[in-house]
Each structure stands twice: as C-alpha cells, then as structure tokens.
Amino acid sequence: MKFKDQHIISMREFSREMIDHILNVAEKMETIAQGKQKSDLLAGKILAVLFFEPSTRTRISFETAMLRLGGDVLSLGSVDASSIVKGETLADTMRVVDGYADAIVLRHPKEGAAQLASEFSRVPILNAGDGAGHHPTQTLLDLYTIKRESHLEGIKIALAGDLKYGRTVHSLCYALSHYGAHITLISPKELSMPDEIISDIVARGAKVVETDSIEDAINDVDVLYMTRIQKERFPDPAEYQKVASRLKVTMETLEGAKPELKIMHPLPRVDEIDNEVDDTPHACYFKQAFYGVPVRMALLGLVMGAIE
C-alpha cells in the first residue's frame, strides 16, 4: 500500500484495506496525540493550512497533529488578507504554495475544489471539505471513533439531519459500505441523501433504508450520527427556515435506545442534540473530536512518507 505523495480527495477511492491501515496507524499515535510521548517523526516538514471556509476542529486538529509530530505549520490566515481577494485563482495559489510546504490541507466552499487543486499541486492535497462534496479526513476519524467506541463490522448506524448538503455523511456512507453496514438515513424529504450516493453504496453492499423520524430507528441502532442543517448551502433562506430544528435528540428520544448506543456528531451542533444528552454515556461527540488528532497524525505521516 502506497500513501506517500498521494492526494486525499474523496472516500470513493479508498479500499477497506487502505482504511484499516490508516486506523491501525492512528491507534499507535494515540499516546503522542495525548502529549504523553514525544515524537519528531515530521521534524523539518511543513504543512500549509488553507481554509477558505470557517473551521474549528478540522483546522486545529490538523495543526495539533503536525506539531505533536515535530513538524511546522504555515497558515494562510484570513482569506480577506490574502491575494485571493485580488482575484488569484485556486490553481495559481496551489502552484505557489506547493513550493512552500510538504502537504496542503484545503477547505473550500466549492464542490470539486480539492480535486482541481490536486491537479496543480506537486505536494499532497488533503481535502478538509469541498462545499457539499466530501470530507474524507472527517470520515476516517468517524470510523476510528466507531471502531474504538462500538464496532465497525455489520454496524447498525443511523445518519440523521442534512443528508443532502452534509459532506461528512456523503463520505461516511462510502466508507461504511466496506463493512456490511446497515444504514438508516433519517432526514426531512427536502434534505435526503442524493440518489447517486444511495445507488453507489447499495451496489457496494450496504443495506439502506430511509425515514424522516429518529424515533423510527433509534431502538435498533448501535450508532446515531447527527448532523447540522447546513444553513450556508441553502440557495433560499426561506427553504432553510422550513427545515430548521426539525430533527432533535432529547432525553425522551433516547428512552427505548440500546444502553450501548453511541451518539456521534462531527460538530458544530446548533440545536439538534439537547445539552442534557451530553451527560449520558451515549454522548460520544467530544471524544470523536479528539480522535481527529491521532487520525490526522497517521494521515500526515503516511502522505509525507515518514510511515509506510
């Protein structure tokens, strides 16, 4: 398996073998991620972090991952203070930044931006979200969380919320199809999972059902993966108002749930998980956010060729 110099653009190209390898490497990174062990695995390497959309976890966990491995981080800072406002194209930005760094983490509002960037960059591009497209590094940390906190093989999982615009769930569906997952898709009709993704993952062996109610699925699943309605992607704000706050997890929702149910969320949450749920053993989202660090350490080490 060769990760060195590879771009990480979408989960579609990942085999199960590749995913399992990354998760195994991540496991070995955990004590370094916690700061209990020092590492200089990426000493002398530079990661460029280019975010054309807001981010908290993805950006900071990539930066933490790089620093914990002894590497350095170069950040674009605010887009408003860069040459992008002068009209520089993404292609030109990539042609320049690849001379300054050993890998580039890119988040961009346009679907397909990471793919385009990879065609102009001589160093690996790690897609940290391209519009409503994909978010493969989030998926790897989601899988790592499921592996650590529940089980991957034959997992019964419900994905709830904005399945139309939510890039995390698009990527996650592809990956879950490698593990014989039973996937329940929960969304208002207006925000359902794109048909081409459903047919792709069914063809890859996933079992898929669709519903619009969390209560229909909650008693039977091992994992409930909640997502935020992606307000910024709605062409018409009135359409957002129609679906806002439609799906919520409260203590009441959880009454018939399995005791071992884990609730995940890529965060940020708006109002889709009640704060009271945070104190139950089901809540897994803050741990999930931490797992972003060992998983991104593994990815950086692999694409920069420091680990096989």
Ligand code: NCD
């Ligand atoms: C997600 C994203 O940016 O797609 N956040 C993240 O990376 N953890 C989810 C979201 O913004 O709703």
